Amino acid sequence: MSKSFWPEKDAEIERALNHARDMRxxxxxxxxxxxxxxxxxxxxxxxxxxFPGVYEEPAYWRGLDPSxxxxxxIRAAALLHPSWVFCESSAAIAYELExxxxxxxxxxxxxxxxxxxxxxxxxxxxxFGGQPSVASGVKVxxxxxxxxxxxxxxxxxxxxxxxxxxxxxxxxxxxxxxxxFARVGCGLHGIHRAQDVARLTDPRAEDGGESVARGxxxxxxxxxxxxxxxxxxxxxxxxxxxxxxxxxxxxxGLPIIGELDGLGKYTIADGTTPEAGPxxxxxxxxxxxxxxxxxxxxxxxxxxxxxxxxxxGAAVMRFDFATVLDKPRFETLLTAFGVPRTS
Numbered sequence: 001m002s003k004s005f006w007p008e009k010d011a012e013i014e015r016a017l018n019h020a021r022d023m024r025x026x027x028x029x030x031x032x033x034x035x036x037x038x039x040x041x042x043x044x045x046x047x048x049x050x051f052p053g054v055y056e057e058p059a060y061w062r063g064l065d066p067s068x069x070x071x072x073x074i075r076a077a078a079l080l081h082p083s084w085v086f087c088e089s090s091a092a093i094a095y096e097l098e099x100x101x102x103x104x105x106x107x108x109x110x111x112x113x114x115x116x117x118x119x120x121x122x123x124x125x126x127x128f129g130g131q132p133s134v135a136s137g138v139k140v141x142x143x144x145x146x147x148x149x150x151x152x153x154x155x156x157x158x159x160x161x162x163x164x165x166x167x168x169x170x171x172x173x174x175x176x177x178x179x180x181f182a183r184v185g186c187g188l189h190g191i192h193r194a195q196d197v198a199r200l201t202d203p204r205a206e207d208g209g210e211s212v213a214r215g216x217x218x219x220x221x222x223x224x225x226x227x228x229x230x231x232x233x234x235x236x237x238x239x240x241x242x243x244x245x246x247x248x249x250x251x252x253g254l255p256i257i258g259e260l261d262g263l264g265k266y267t268i269a270d271g272t273t274p275e276a277g278p279x280x281x282x283x284x285x286x287x288x289x290x291x292x293x294x295x296x297x298x299x300x301x302x303x304x305x306x307x308x309x310x311x312x313g314a315a316v317m318r319f320d321f322a323t324v325l326d327k328p329r330f331e332t333l334l335t336a337f338g339v340p341r342t343s
Contacts, residue, residue, distance in 0.1 A: 013041070017057060025075035026054045050104050052122055053080050067093060070102045071136055077107055078138040085110040085132040085139045088124075088153055089162070091146035094135040098165035098208030099150075100158055101325075110141055126153075144184045151181065151197040152190030157215025159197045161208035168203035177201055204228045210244055213260050213324045220331045223247060223340045225258060231309060241309060250338035255314040258339075260321065 013027075020027040029035040038055045041047040047055045050069065054076040061069065070093045074086060088108040092099050110128035111117045117125045126149060132139040140146060143166075150162040167177060177198035185191035200218060204227040205211045218224055225245035233239040245258030309316055317337040323330050 013038070017055075017060075020076070021060070023075070025072045025079070026050065026056045028076040028079045029053045029055065030080060051077060051107065053077075066102050066104065067099060069104050070099070073104055074107060074138055075136065081109075085128065085141060087126050087128055087141045087146065088149040091135070091140040092150055092162050094138055094140050095143055095146060096136070097147070097169070098161040098211065100161045100208035100212045144180055148181050148184045148188075148194055151194035152185070152188075156197060156200070156219060157212040159194075160200060160205075160215040161211040163197055163201040164203060164205040164211040165208065167201050168205070172201075172203065174199050174201050200224070202227055206244075209260055209321050209324070212321075213258075213319075214245070216324050216327065216330060217245075217334065217339070220327065220334065221341050222334050223342055225339075243309065247339055249340070250315070251340055252338040254338070256337055256339055257309055257314045257316045259316060259318045260324070261318055 017027050027038070029038050035053060038047060038049070042049050042055070046057070048058050048061060049055050050061070051073045054073055056072070064072070070090070074090055074094060078084060078086070086094060086108060087110040089099050089102060090108040093102060106122055106124055108124050108126060110132070111125040112129055113127070117127060119125055128141050128145065130142065130145070133142050134140065135143075141149070147162055147166045151159045153159075154162065163177060166172070167174075172180070178195045181191060181194045181198055185194055200215070202211075202214070205214065206228065210227070214224060214227070225247050227245065228242045229246040231241045231243065233241065243257045244260050247256045247258075250256040315337055317333065317339075319330070319333060323333060
């Protein structure tokens with residue numbers, strides 16, 4: 001990446017922003033004169049600054065999902081700080097692993113000295129003395145070290161999002177991951193915690209939201225569900241439904257199906273959703289030509305799917321990611337449906 005595109009005049013900022021977008025990053029302010037100009041625009045509400053020295057237009061920024069926001073901040077920060085080696089969740093984002101609810105305002109950077117680590121509000125440092133790799137155009141810790149750092153440092157449900165996606169990507173079993181962490185983490189603190197996460201890892205999880213939901217269930221003392229269990233449609237032998245979570249026998253003796261709702265299923269024509277709720281990223285905008293009936297058809301198909309699943313006597317428990325993040329509410333829901341607890 002080059003710093004040569006920096007604008008000197010106010011009229012050139014839009015071109016500079018577009019150039020940065022072409023490079024899949026926010027606009028970095030490499031010169032003091034440019035920073036002063038962009039800071040003034042932030043004060044005027046024309047721009048925002050998600051990370052020191054990094055800028056974007058609010059309307060454009062709102063159209064990006066959290067992971068895309070994060071990688072654009074990371075790439076801009078890499079240009080401003082060429083010596084930085086990104087680690088932990090920042091490296092996981094660069095490797096395109098599942099990082100749920102990333103803190104866009106905080107970047108994780110490797111430090112080559114264990115005795116001179118100083119954190120700030122926006123930069124968290126972690127010791128790493130090895131050779132860096134490259135992912136998404138930025139310097140990062142090696143993939144196995146990145147996953148190990150996430151497993152030992154992140155809250156367990158969010159660590160599972162990373163390890164599930166890594167295991168899926170590399171076709172690893174939990175035992176494989178335990179052995180890998182023993183090798184990568186030799187002599188480092190947190191190795192037992194990382195291996196505990198490895199033992200809970202399940203590559204069948206389809207996305208980070210499902211991983212966080214399962215991890216939260218386990219944290220709350222509920223039995224870990226089976227994932228992506230197939231069910232045949234009793235009226236159409238050619239059709240099979242896969243459910244997100246399944247418990248063969250709940251507290252009430254009946255099987256329980258858990259479904260994590262994704263907002264994309266209910267996006268209406270203008271790209272908005274009926275209820276986003278706290279903790280859920282809005283769906284990316286759809287094209288203006290997408291008809292409303294597409295979203296209604298999706299909702300109708302989902303209701304049909306649910307009616308087929310309940311024919312076998314299973315209770316279908318639907319919830320969104322906001323509910324997962326609200327642990328007391330989530331525990332109440334799981335208890336009400338009779339999800340079994342661990343002994």
